[in-house]
Amino acid sequence: MxxxxxxxxxxxxxxxxxxxxxxxxxxxxxxxxxxxxxxxxxxxxxxxxxxxxxxxxxxxxxxxxxxxxxxxxxxxxxxxxxxxDVFSILSKSMNPYILDQDTLREMFEIRLALEIGMADFIFQRIRPSDIVELRRIVESEPIVTEDQIFNIEHEIAFHGKLYEITGNENMKKFQKMLLPIFDYVHNSGLLKKTVNVKKFVSHKGIVDVIENGSPELLRNAMRNHLESHFERIFEK
Amino acid sequence: MxxxxxxxxxxxxxxxxxxxxxxxxxxxxxxxxxxxxxxxxxxxxxxxxxxxxxxxxxxxxxxxxxxxxxxxxxxxxxxxxxxxDVFSILSKSMNPYILDQDTLREMFEIRLALEIGMADFIFQRIRPSDIVELRRIVESEPIVTEDQIFNIEHEIAFHGKLYEITGNENMKKFQKMLLPIFDYVHNSGLLKKTVNVKKFVSHKGIVDVIENGSPELLRNAMRNHLESHFERIFEK
DNA sequence: AATTGTATTATGTATGACATTATAAAGGTA
DNA sequence: TACCTTTATAATGTCATACATAATACAATT
Missing domain, CATH: 1.10.10.10 (Winged helix-like DNA-binding domain superfamily/Winged helix DNA-binding domain)
Known part of the structure; x- marks a missing residue:
C-alpha cells in the first residue's frame, strides 16, 4: 500500500x-x-x-x-x-509588539476599506448635532507642521466621531481595537515617509461633503483623504 | 461626608x-x-x-x-x-444563535462597508488569472428564480473570490468568520423580503467594471449591487 | 421596613499524585 | 559513521480532595 x-x-x-x-x-x-x-x-x-x-x-x-x-x-x-462582545474580545490579542508586520499592515488596510465603505451609514444615521461636533473637532485641529504630519489624538477624535455616527457599535469597537496599532504604526517609523499633503481632502473637506454631498461623494473624498496611507502601502 | x-x-x-x-x-x-x-x-x-x-x-x-x-x-x-491569528479566534464566538439581533445586523453592515471599501485593493492586486476565475464563477451562476433570490453558495464563491483578490489574508478570514452569519441571516427569514432585482448591478456587471473600470467605479457598482441589502437594513 | 448578621452554595485556589506524550539520550545494528 | 530502535526524562494534561472566598437567600434584630 x-x-x-x-x-x-x-x-x-x-x-x-x-x-x-x-x-x-x-x-x-x-x-x-x-x-x-x-x-x-x-x-x-x-x-x-x-x-x-x-x-x-x-x-x-x-x-x-x-x-x-x-x-x-x-x-x-x-x-x-x-x-x-465580538471585537472587544480581540482587543487583548491586538498587541502590536506581538502581531507580525503583515498582520499589522492588513489590519491597517481593513481600516482604510471600512472608512471608505461606511459612507452610506454615515448619511443614513447622522444627526444635526453630529455636524456641530464635527465642526468643533475640525476647528480645534492643530496646525500641520513638517515634522509631524498629523496629530494622532486629533486624528482619532475625528475619525472616531465618524465611526460613532455610523451608529454601529461593533464598528466603533473595531476602531477602538485598532487604536494600539495606529499608535504603534505612527510611532514606529513603519510608514514615516514625508508625504505630499497638497491637494488632499482635509478633515474640513470631509465635513463639507457630509453636510452637502452624498455617500458616493463621501467615499471619493475619504479615499482621497486617505491617499497618503494608500500610497505608502502600495509603493512597496 | x-x-x-x-x-x-x-x-x-x-x-x-x-x-x-x-x-x-x-x-x-x-x-x-x-x-x-x-x-x-x-x-x-x-x-x-x-x-x-x-x-x-x-x-x-x-x-x-x-x-x-x-x-x-x-x-x-x-x-x-x-x-x-486575529479573526480566526473570533470564529468560535461567531455563533448566530448566541449573538443578539443587533450584533448580527451590525456585523452584516460591516461586511457591506468592507466590500465597498475594498475596491482599491482589488485593483491594486488583481492578476489576469483572477479575471478568468471570476468569469468562470459568473458563468456557472444559477438561474435566479422567484423563490430563491440568490444561491448562497454562489454568492459566497463570488464574493469570497473578491476578498481573495485583495491579497489581504485577514480580510479573507473576516469573511470566513462571517459565513455562519450569512447562512443564518438568509435562512432565518430575518431579511427575507421580496426584492426589486431589476436595475441592480449583477455579478457580471461587477466583473466588467473590475476589468475595464476604476476603483471609484467599482465602489459605486458594488454599492449598487448590494442595494437590496442596504434597503432591508435601512427600511426599518 | 430596613438593616445587619448568618448559613449556604458555587466558584476560586492549593496541593499532591499520576497519565500522557514529545523530545532527547542511549544503545544497537548495518 | 549513519541510521534506526529503545529507553529515559521532562513538561503538560488529568484526577482527587480539601479549603478559601464571595454572593445569595434567609433569619434575626432594631
Whole structure:
C-alpha cells in the first residue's frame, strides 16, 4: 500500500484532549439551541459527574468559553450563556509588539476599506448635532507642521466621531481595537515617509461633503483623504 | 461626608482574582518587549514558584493566553509566544444563535462597508488569472428564480473570490468568520423580503467594471449591487 | 421596613499524585 | 559513521480532595 492510498483509507485518530471534547460538547448544545442567552448551565460538579470527567477538565472548558465571551461565571450563581462582545474580545490579542508586520499592515488596510465603505451609514444615521461636533473637532485641529504630519489624538477624535455616527457599535469597537496599532504604526517609523499633503481632502473637506454631498461623494473624498496611507502601502 | 464626596475620595479596591493578576503580569511582559514571538516562557512549575501562586492559577492564566492566541503550548516543550491569528479566534464566538439581533445586523453592515471599501485593493492586486476565475464563477451562476433570490453558495464563491483578490489574508478570514452569519441571516427569514432585482448591478456587471473600470467605479457598482441589502437594513 | 448578621452554595485556589506524550539520550545494528 | 530502535526524562494534561472566598437567600434584630 502506498502512502497515498494509505492516507485515503485510514481514518484520522482523534488527538483532541478531554477538554477539547467537553468544550465541543458544550458548544454543540448552543448550536442545537438547547441553550440560549440567559440560560444557566449546570454547575461544575454536576457537569463533572454527568460527563464523567474531573472538575479540572470541566473548569478548563468553561474558562475557554468564558474567554471567548460565550458564558459569564459568578460565584455562587454559576455560569450563564451570554451574547459575546465580538471585537472587544480581540482587543487583548491586538498587541502590536506581538502581531507580525503583515498582520499589522492588513489590519491597517481593513481600516482604510471600512472608512471608505461606511459612507452610506454615515448619511443614513447622522444627526444635526453630529455636524456641530464635527465642526468643533475640525476647528480645534492643530496646525500641520513638517515634522509631524498629523496629530494622532486629533486624528482619532475625528475619525472616531465618524465611526460613532455610523451608529454601529461593533464598528466603533473595531476602531477602538485598532487604536494600539495606529499608535504603534505612527510611532514606529513603519510608514514615516514625508508625504505630499497638497491637494488632499482635509478633515474640513470631509465635513463639507457630509453636510452637502452624498455617500458616493463621501467615499471619493475619504479615499482621497486617505491617499497618503494608500500610497505608502502600495509603493512597496 | 456625603456619598458623593465619599465616592470621590475613596479609592476602588482591587477585586481582581489571582489569575487576573498573573495574566496581566504576563501580558505586561509582552508589552514591555521582554518577550517576543518565538520566545519560550517559563514552565508552569517555575512560574508557580517565582510568582508564589499555585500551579492551578498559573495554568488558568496560560489557558487564557492560549485561547486568545498569544501562546502555544506543547507537552514537554512548554509554551512559546505566538503571533495570534486575529479573526480566526473570533470564529468560535461567531455563533448566530448566541449573538443578539443587533450584533448580527451590525456585523452584516460591516461586511457591506468592507466590500465597498475594498475596491482599491482589488485593483491594486488583481492578476489576469483572477479575471478568468471570476468569469468562470459568473458563468456557472444559477438561474435566479422567484423563490430563491440568490444561491448562497454562489454568492459566497463570488464574493469570497473578491476578498481573495485583495491579497489581504485577514480580510479573507473576516469573511470566513462571517459565513455562519450569512447562512443564518438568509435562512432565518430575518431579511427575507421580496426584492426589486431589476436595475441592480449583477455579478457580471461587477466583473466588467473590475476589468475595464476604476476603483471609484467599482465602489459605486458594488454599492449598487448590494442595494437590496442596504434597503432591508435601512427600511426599518 | 430596613438593616445587619448568618448559613449556604458555587466558584476560586492549593496541593499532591499520576497519565500522557514529545523530545532527547542511549544503545544497537548495518 | 549513519541510521534506526529503545529507553529515559521532562513538561503538560488529568484526577482527587480539601479549603478559601464571595454572593445569595434567609433569619434575626432594631
Amino acid at each position: 502506498t502512502l497515498t492510498t494509505f492516507r485515503e483509507n485510514v481514518e484520522l485518530i482523534d488527538t483532541s484532549s478531554l477538554v477539547d471534547k467537553v468544550e465541543a460538547n458544550l458548544v454543540k448544545l448552543l448550536q442545537e439551541r438547547k441553550l440560549k442567552v440567559g440560560d444557566a448551565i449546570p454547575k461544575e460538579l454536576e457537569l463533572s459527574e454527568t460527563l464523567g470527567v474531573s472538575r479540572t477538565v470541566i473548569r478548563e472548558a468553561l474558562i475557554r468559553l468564558r474567554v471567548i465571551g460565550l458564558i459569564e461565571t459568578k460565584k455562587k450563581k454559576g455560569a450563564v450563556i451570554t451574547s459575546p | 456625603t456619598l458623593t464626596t465619599f465616592r470621590e475620595n475613596v479609592e476602588l479596591i482591587d477585586t481582581s482574582s489571582l489569575v487576573d493578576k498573573v495574566e496581566a503580569n504576563l501580558v505586561k511582559l509582552l508589552q514591555e518587549r521582554k518577550l517576543k514571538v518565538g520566545d519560550a516562557i517559563p514552565k508552569e512549575l517555575e512560574l508557580s514558584e517565582t510568582l508564589g501562586v499555585s500551579r492551578t492559577v498559573i495554568r488558568e492564566a496560560l489557558i487564557r493566553l492560549r485561547v486568545i492566541g498569544l501562546i502555544e503550548t506543547k507537552k514537554k516543550k512548554g509554551a512559546v509566544i505566538t503571533s495570534p
